[in-house]
Amino acid sequence: MSISPVRLNHAVLVVADLDRSVRFYTEVFNMELSSREPQLNAAFLRLPRSGNHHDLGLMGLAGATPPPARSVGLYHLGWQLDTIEELVELREILINAGAFTGESSHGATKSVYGSDPDGHGFEVMWMLPREAWGKYENAAVVEELDLRGEVAAWSGRRTAGEIVHESAVAPESTSRTA
Template sequence: MSIPAVRLNHAVLFVADLQRAVDFYTSAFDMEVAASEPRANAAFLRLTHGDNHHDLGLFGIGADQVKRPGIGLYHLAWQVDTIEQLEQARLSLAEHDAYTGESSHGATKSIYGKDPDGNEFEIMWMLPREDWGRFEHEAPVERLDLATEVSTWSGVRTAGTIAR
């Protein structure tokens, strides 16, 4: 029997400096602190335009506890609704000195970055389902021509709604 999950609800990261991580995510991703737990040196953040209780949990463990690289999480992927929002994300990451690259995976277009602790993340936009074509079962890593993608897909919303 499989689990009927409808989405990944939130992710939790261990960070060296809790306040530095909170400052980064609230600024770069327009998040707000939904809750904090000082006894655990933790903060729970939500996207300001979302309706989730929290999208990201951060637990400060101190720089002396950081051991990289290791087995575990490679990156988080944040989905945006329009290709213009992906273009805006690239600019925002550059402003935060967090931009690390970009690529096209066929059905998805991606910008990459990392937070102050080196946790990597992806910000991605997905083509409309009916336009996946040969990318239904492929995920190439190709050069992203964001200007052409914006011209082609301007105004197309693809994030959809989440089942309740």
């Protein structure tokens, strides 16, 4: 017998400089600080529209260094956006933050990539409407991303499912800094 979880609830990353990482995720992803735990040298962050207690945990470890390239470990975290326009906007934010590392189309998803100050990779993606997956239903291709064409085709189309809207977030949960 096995149990199938509903989704990944959160991820926890080890970081070399907790304050730097909190600043990065609050500025680039607009995450909110849900909890700071000094005795653990940890911070827990929430995406404003997730409705989750925390989506990302950061554990500070002074002197920590990234693992060597091509070693076993986390490849990247994947964050989903609701509209293709949000992907365009986040691409620019990543470029301006010096965190952009690439982009691609995976057929059913359109993605931009980046890395945080400790080198943790992440993908930020927008997913086609389920009925448009077509030949990508069971394929994971890597193709060139035509973001302008995707915006022309899918502008205004929301696909992230039910999300918590900013107006539903409690006022006391909007703290962004330590």
